[in-house]
Every structure is written in structure tokens, then in C-alpha cells.
Amino acid sequence: MTEPLRLGLVSISDRASTGVYEDRGLPALRDWFGSAVKTPWQAHERLIQDDQPTIEATLIELCDRVGCHLVLTTGGTGPARRDVTPEATLAIADKVMPGFGEQMRQVSLKYVPTAILSRQVGVIRGTSLILNLPGQPKAIKETLDGIFAAVPYCIELIGGPMVETNEEIIKAFRPKSAPRPA
Amino acid sequence: MTEPLRLGLVSISDRASTGVYEDRGLPALRDWFGSAVKTPWQAHERLIQDDQPTIEATLIELCDRVGCHLVLTTGGTGPARRDVTPEATLAIADKVMPGFGEQMRQVSLKYVPTAILSRQVGVIRGTSLILNLPGQPKAIKETLDGIFAAVPYCIELIGGPMVETNEEIIKAFRPKSAPRPA
């Protein structure tokens, strides 16, 4: 039996976290995983403000104490003053994965020219992969559809469980030639 | 009536700034804005050497004292020893906007394989967006044509005026779904 995938889902929004409007980020993330990932998963959810120390503390807790294999944030990646999700993510990172930021922007550029303005990053902390996703449910789905094929192999390379996907939605890729790390 | 757009234009070249040859960067930038931007704009122009402290001081002055909403540099982004425009820009930045550098290179790659060598960055300082453009007039136009659709929305998100463009040249994009920042 495979180990369940521990997933951290973090919605970052001053207005949703203070009840000004309803959070739509966490439901969008849950929906996507419900349809795309076959391996049993448990979601650890957080709804927090656009505050850098709070974001950092939440990411550290989900990686180091909860032991999430994958942490996804939504919101706070734009150019506005309160958008500090990428800064918080980089501040607690062990390794930067520049390909994720680049490719998430390339994917979104197929839909909107303002994808250029997204400052999303992907990083590794310990044995957790952290990815910043956009804030809008539609863009969350577009981005995950566009990059998730590489995520299961990444999780394996950093010591996590094998993640099986619903191949009608995502065909996870594992290179035949690539040696597994020691 | 809309607030005029305050534009900082900075040509960075040892040879043009010392009169070895005529600067062609500032005229190319002025020409492009004359044809593409309908909102009234005023240009604050500087012609300086490839010297990191001078570039930093000039960018700080244009952002903090002149209050430019958008600052464009031309020149000094290559691999040579005196090319230090990106270093100067990053040194005075509040936020890095990685999508601009990536996309400017992608746009230029359609014209020349050596676009890989350009180290252009985009950053935010306070309420100013700063973009490094290439040095050649032809490449300045190609780059602005390729990325400017996202610039008006970015300027709005950081607190600047609404910028209207000549839609035959640039169709500025504003996402319907995106919430305006507080």
C-alpha cells in the first residue's frame, strides 16, 4: 500500500482571511486534487493574511511539523505592495526550482498577457516541494494542468511517496534513463 | 482627466555618454511612446555611463524624487565586464518581476539566438516599475511591442495612473477576474 500523500493547501488573501469575501482558493485546490490524483491524499488547509512572517511560519509548520510532501499556495504573487508570497517562500527555501516559476508563467501566458506579472516560485524545503499558484480558480486549474506532469517524479526524488494520477487529466512522467538519487 | 504618465528614460552607454558616438537609445524610446501611448506623458531623460553607482543613483532619483511611474533603461545588459545595468537595477529593487526578464528574452529570441545573452530584469521600487531594455533601437521596439500589453495593468496595481494605448500598436490587457489590490 502506498503512503498517503500529505498535502498543504494555503490560501493567502487579506480579504478572504478576514471574511470580506469567501475564499475560493482552497475549494479550487481540493477540487483539482479530487479529480486528478488517485493516490490517497490528506489536505492540511490554512487561510491566512498577506503578511510575510505569517506566510513563512505557516509554510515552515506544514513542511517541518506536518510533514507535507507538497505545499501549494494560492494568492499574493502579483506586483502590489501586499503581494509577498514569493518573498516568504524564498525566505524559507533550501533549494530554488526556477523551472516551475518559468513554466507556470509560460502556461498562463497562453491565456492572458498579464501572466508576465505573476512572480510565482517553486522551491524545496527539506523533503517538501512548495509551489506558488495564482489566486483565481480558473488560473489554478490551468496552471496545475500545465505543470503537474513533473510533480510526482519531483516528490519521489526528494524522498516522498509515489503519486498516481488520473491519466485522463494528468499523465505523470518519469524519465526511463534518469538514475534515482542515492 | 487622467494624471500624466511620468516616464524615466535612461540610456546607459560609456561611448554615447562621452560623445564617442551619438545616443540612439533615447530617441528610439521617445518614438515608441509617441506612437503607442495615448495617455499624456512626460519624459525625464538621462544619458549616463556604464557605472553601477551612477546607474543606481539615477534610478533612485527618477523613482523617489521625480516620481516616475515607469522607468526604462537601454543598454548595459550583456555579458561584458562593463555591462552592469541588471546588477544596478536589482540592487535598488523592492520586488523582482521575473516574468519581464523571461518574456523579453523569449520575444528577442524570435529575432536572434544571441537574445539568450541578455540579462534584462524587471523590478518594482516603491510605486515605480523599472524595465531594462536592449541597446539597439530595433530591439527596443521589438521588446516593447512584445511585452507592453501587461505594463498598464502593472502600473495600476502599484498605484499609478490608467495608461491608454493606441490599440493598433498595443492592446493593453486588464483581466476581468482579477481583484484590484486594496
Next chain:
Amino acid sequence: MTEPLRLGLVSISDRASTGVYEDRGLPALRDWFGSAVKTPWQAHERLIQDDQPTIEATLIELCDRVGCHLVLTTGGTGPARRDVTPEATLAIADKVMPGFGEQMRQVSLKYVPTAILSRQVGVIRGTSLILNLPGQPKAIKETLDGIFAAVPYCIELIGGPMVETNEEIIKAFRPKSAPRPA
């Protein structure tokens, strides 16, 4: 007569360097240069472990003491704990060349979706260009085929010799309009 191109080739692998399996990185690099580069070249080869201080010391030696114009690494750019080649390369860099990392990933993405996971960087140290290549021989060739057109001009811009290529494999590009640096 042209100065010979001094090439540093560095294979980075715990297992190959300790004899667990045979190194295939250095032969793949030599083969590619044998077929693609016409200018006489000498290769200075190193086979080392995935250890950051060792990688840094090797790069510094090849750049500063051997005077290599171009140093190519293979291996150690993935997300696993022992993959530290990009960190070592950035730690000893004078200038980062972000276009190389971006474009190497774009090229590899045409072959495998997991190219996103590669953290390859390109940097300049003094008068040397350093590029991180993937670990697999097939991916080494694909990457060099995809980006080498811009390498000869880069080497010239940082003070190295003119590099002539076998145009059936690589057509080196030099922009007509670009001024040579002082």
C-alpha cells in the same frame, strides 16, 4: 592563427567519481565538441563528487588558474539533496546569465516534461563562461544543440578567442548591429 579554445569539462556524480558506475558525461561532452567545434580546442577534464566545496574549488581552478574560456558541468542539477551543482556555480559567479538556464529548460521541455525540474544555470566568472548541463548523454547533446549558437559570441564578448563551428551542426550567430564592447 586563432588561439586554441581552452575547455573545462566537469562531470559531477557521487557514483561515477567513486567507481560505482562508469562516467558517461565526459565522453559525451568530448564527442559533441569533436563534431561541432572546428577551432582547435584542449579539454581539461575533472570527475568529482556531488560536494559543494569540491565543485566550487574545481570551477575556480579551471577559470582562474587553467584559464578556461568555457567550462561545462554535467550532473547534479536536479532537486535531490545531493544535487548542488547550481548552488556551487552561483556561489563563485561574477555575473548570472539567466537566459541560459531558461533556454536550456525550454529546449529540454521539447523532449521531457520533467525538464522543469532541472535547476541549470549559466554564469560568468572573470573571462570564463560556465554552463551547467544535464547528466544524461542524450540530454547533453540536445541541450548543446539547442543553445550553442549563442556561445561563441558570448566568449568573444568576455575576451576569449573566436570560436568556429561546424555549420552543419551549429551555426554560430554574431549580431551585425551589436557594438563590440570596449
